[in-house]
Amino acid sequence: MGGTETVSSAKRILAMLQCRADGDDERFYTIALQVAAAEARQGHRRVAEGIREAVDKARTHSGRGQTVAVPFAAPRGDLADLIELRSPSHRLADVVLSDKPRKQIEGLVREQERRDWLREHGKTPSRRVLLVGPPGSGKTMTAEALAGVLKLPLFVIRLEGLITRYLGETAAKLRLVFDESAKRRGVYLFDEFDAVGGHRGATNDVAEMRRVLNSFLQFMEEPNATDSVVAGATNYPDLLDRALLRRFDLVLRFSMPTDEQVRTIIKSYLRPMRYPRLAWKGIIEAGAGLSQSELARATEKAVKTAILDERNTIRTRDVVGALEERREMREAFIGAKGSR
Numbered sequence: 033m034g035g036t037e038t039v040s041s042a043k044r045i046l047a048m049l050q051c052r053a054d055g056d057d058e059r060f061y062t063i064a065l066q067v068a069a070a071e072a073r074q075g076h077r078r079v080a081e082g083i084r085e086a087v088d089k090a091r092t093h094s095g096r097g098q099t100v101a102v103p104f105a106a107p108r109g110d111l112a113d114l115i116e117l118r119s120p121s122h123r124l125a126d127v128v129l130s131d132k133p134r135k136q137i138e139g140l141v142r143e144q145e146r147r148d149w150l151r152e153h154g155k156t157p158s159r160r161v162l163l164v165g166p167p168g169s170g171k172t173m174t175a176e177a178l179a180g181v182l183k184l185p186l187f188v189i190r191l192e193g194l195i196t197r198y199l200g201e202t203a204a205k206l207r208l209v210f211d212e213s214a215k216r217r218g219v220y221l222f223d224e225f226d227a228v229g230g231h232r233g234a235t236n237d238v239a240e241m242r243r244v245l246n247s248f249l250q251f252m253e254e255p256n257a258t259d260s261v262v263a264g265a266t267n268y269p270d271l272l273d274r275a276l277l278r279r280f281d282l283v284l285r286f287s288m289p290t291d292e293q294v295r296t297i298i299k300s301y302l303r304p305m306r307y308p309r310l311a312w313k314g315i316i317e318a319g320a321g322l323s324q325s326e327l328a329r330a331t332e333k334a335v336k337t338a339i340l341d342e343r344n345t346i347r348t349r350d351v352v353g354a355l356e357e358r359r360e361m362r363e364a365f366i367g368a369k370g371s372r
């Protein structure tokens with residue numbers, strides 16, 4: 033950003049007072065961090081660190097880093113048809129993940145939370161993330177949780193639907209979404225991302241798909257003043273255009289759950305039931321091959337049954353039965369998308 037040195041402290045104080053009057057906390061902290069950076073450049077490291085710590089603390093106090101239930105204004109006008117506002121209802125801690133994607137997300141959160149600090153040092157925070165993995169492995173849930181930790185609204189754009197609905201003018205509609213992301217900070221989740229790139233036939237209009245791809249390529253390169261997070265989710269990374277793939281800052285890979293994850297997911301969805309002695313070996317066997325989402329739904333089913341039976345304890349056969357039922361459902365819908 034540059035040029036901040038020349039801003040006098042009186043001007044900064046004025047701007048901070050203005051933020052106070054407007055209730056714009058984020059901007060208030062941003063300016064405070066600019067002051068810290070200016071101090072740091074003059075060699076006043078202790079002062080700079082002090083300011084930065086005070087800002088971090090103030091942010092935590094205002095509920096930052098906690099979660100959810102933040103009311104956000106839904107998109108209006110033309111945008112209302114393109115973007116769906118979701119309120120985050122999952123915490124990052126609830127998403128059962130392998131170490132690698134978890135670390136990657138934590139890294140992203142850290143860069144986003146300290147983005148002003150990075151920018152003051154001439155660095156751009158990561159914000160473009162591709163979520164790759166089978167149906168029901170937690171891609172949408174992760175985007176939601178990410179929005180939750182960052183205290184940002186989650187906007188979901190379903191590309192396949194958008195392309196079929198706005199045949200011929202998809203690129204123009206996308207432009208509206210892109211512009212919004214530069215104006216309003218949020219997590220923008222482009223679902224069914226493989227629809228971009230033209231390998232798959234949402235439409236036979238090759239020229240249209242070319243335009244869509246090109247507008248995405250351009251959008252991904254544009255600097256984004258609001259540091260909105262752009263997430264793409266896909267089950268089919270192979271269908272993605274290579275040039276598009278290269279524009280992401282990070283790729284998170286989701287996969288079918290490991291035995292340990294099967295256990296963790298089932299345990300977490302068993303709450304608030306008691307489960308004193310479950311035969312985990314049999315349960316894990318019954319859960320093998322099911323997605324995270326299917327495991328979650330099956331476990332919920334077992335819990336509901338117990339509640340209706342007015343029991344507060346879950347037995348192995350409740351869980352195994354529900355898992356087997358899920359497996360039968362999956363087999364009945366083989367090949368069907370979104371086998372949740």
Ligand SMILES: Nc1ncnc2c1ncn2[C@@H]1O[C@H](COP(=O)(O)OP(=O)(O)OP(=O)(O)O)[C@@H](O)[C@H]1O
Nearest residue numbers: 127128166167168169170171172173324325328370
């Ligand atoms: N990794 C996970 N940990 C815990 N629960 C999960 C996980 N993945 C999925 N779930 C459960 O399944 C539900 C559906 O998952 P989600 O919508 O995130 O899957 P997805 O990967 O986006 O699937 P799709 O490709 O079909 O869009 C979640 O809301 C959650 O209840």
Ligand SMILES: [Mg+2]
Nearest residue numbers: 171172223265
């Ligand atoms: Mg999804």
